[in-house]
Amino acid sequence: MKTLIQFLSWSGLVLSANLVAQEKVTAQQFVDLQEGNKPFAGFRRAHAKGACITGEFVSNGALAPYTKATLFEAGTTAFVGRFSIAGSNPTAPDLKAPVRSLALSFNLSNTEQWRVAMNTPPAMAVTNAHDFYQQIVAIKQGPDAIKAFFKEHPESKDFLNWKASYTPSSSFALEQYNSINAFYLIDNQNNKQAVRWHVMPRDNTPNTLTNSDNALFDELSSRLANGAVSFNWVFTLASNDDDETNPAVIWPSSREQVSAGVLKIKTIDTSEDARCHDINFDPLTLPTGIAATQDPILNARSAAYAESYRRRAKEKLLEALQ
Numbered sequence: 466m467k468t469l470i471q472f473l474s475w476s477g478l479v480l481s482a483n484l485v486a487q488e489k490v491t492a493q494q495f496v497d498l499q500e501g502n503k504p505f506a507g508f509r510r511a512h513a514k515g516a517c518i519t520g521e522f523v524s525n526g527a528l529a530p531y532t533k534a535t536l537f538e539a540g541t542t543a544f545v546g547r548f549s550i551a552g553s554n555p556t557a558p559d560l561k562a563p564v565r566s567l568a569l570s571f572n573l574s575n576t577e578q579w580r581v582a583m584n585t586p587p588a589m590a591v592t593n594a595h596d597f598y599q600q601i602v603a604i605k606q607g608p609d610a611i612k613a614f615f616k617e618h619p620e621s622k623d624f625l626n627w628k629a630s631y632t633p634s635s636s637f638a639l640e641q642y643n644s645i646n647a648f649y650l651i652d653n654q655n656n657k658q659a660v661r662w663h664v665m666p667r668d669n670t671p672n673t674l675t676n677s678d679n680a681l682f683d684e685l686s687s688r689l690a691n692g693a694v695s696f697n698w699v700f701t702l703a704s705n706d707d708d709e710t711n712p713a714v715i716w717p718s719s720r721e722q723v724s725a726g727v728l729k730i731k732t733i734d735t736s737e738d739a740r741c742h743d744i745n746f747d748p749l750t751l752p753t754g755i756a757a758t759q760d761p762i763l764n765a766r767s768a769a770y771a772e773s774y775r776r777r778a779k780e781k782l783l784e785a786l787q
């Protein structure tokens with residue numbers, strides 16, 4: 466159960482004592498909860514520990530019929546990204562983190578960007594921000610409350626099944642990262658197709674890990690010194706039976722998949738002034754050809770990321786002015 470508790474606090478959530486159940490959770494309340502009583506000034510309030518990466522996406526053109534996003538025309542586009550672990554502590558030990566993450570940012574033109582943030586679980590345990598918040602309240606209350614929470618939330622089934630079968634790998638390069646939330650692809654005729662995506666490791670061979678607090682980031686640095694790390698970027702197309710607004714249900718494996726191309730990660734920068742730290746990987750920063758669904762978690766994410774960004778940007782500014 467301890468592992469489950471750790472896992473469910475994957476966004477670094479720590480309950481503030483005075484918060485009570487509410488119908489609608491605000492971004493401020495979420496971020497208060499995530500940062501806990503001792504915020505780490507200048508850092509992200511979730512996924513605080515991370516390293517910046519650069520690379521390129523080589524599109525094979527297979528997704529282009531479904532979306533007018535220029536990224537998916539055949540060709541190569543550079544990106545800046547970030548590997549991270551869940552939690553609000555920027556010096557947390559890598560191997561204790563229950564969730565690992567990959568974020569990407571594409572500059573598609575002077576006016577268009579796409580920000581993508583993915584995690585290792587393929588589903589949320591709940592369907593909306595209020596229940597996610599309550600889930601954390603239950604975690605704070607202890608094992609009996611968590612048990613009772615899941616008893617009252619049968620929609621957690623897919624998440625719990627996945628968690629029971631998941632073994633963390635020995636590298637960021639060997640994990641599968643998932644969009645969790647669904648989005649729409651919009652084609653040239655403005656038809657929309659709901660999709661989720663995941664990135665899957667390609668021939669990234671296992672490596673030896675140290676016991677250091679920075680084991681995963683060190684491993685990735687030495688791996689990249691020997692060559693690029695690659696992932697296949699795969700899109701799963703929803704059928705009419707799938708509810709794209711529900712992030713707790715994993716779609717059947719029989720759904721059509723389109724492999725859109727290869728993500729090649731080439732460099733890593735673990736310094737605190739690296740480029741990606743100033744990026745807010747807001748999942749609603751979308752280019753033409755990709756649109757948000759009405760998934761309530763997706764919309765809650767955007768507001769919470771903005772609040773976290775506001776706090777850390779202000780702290781950085783105040784630090785610079787001192």
Ligand code: HEM
Pocket residue numbers: 476495496499508509510511512515547548549566567568582583584589594597643644645646744745746762765766769770771773774777
């Ligand atoms: C209601 C649910 C969620 C809340 C409240 C939440 C909150 C946050 C916050 C506040 C940040 C820090 C943003 C910043 O300062 O730049 C963050 C980062 C992040 N979140 Fe979430 N999150 C949620 C769900 C998700 C989901 C479903 C995913 C994965 C699909 C996800 C993936 C990430 C990643 C990868 C980062 C780090 C991005 C980076 O490297 O900067 N989050 N989250």
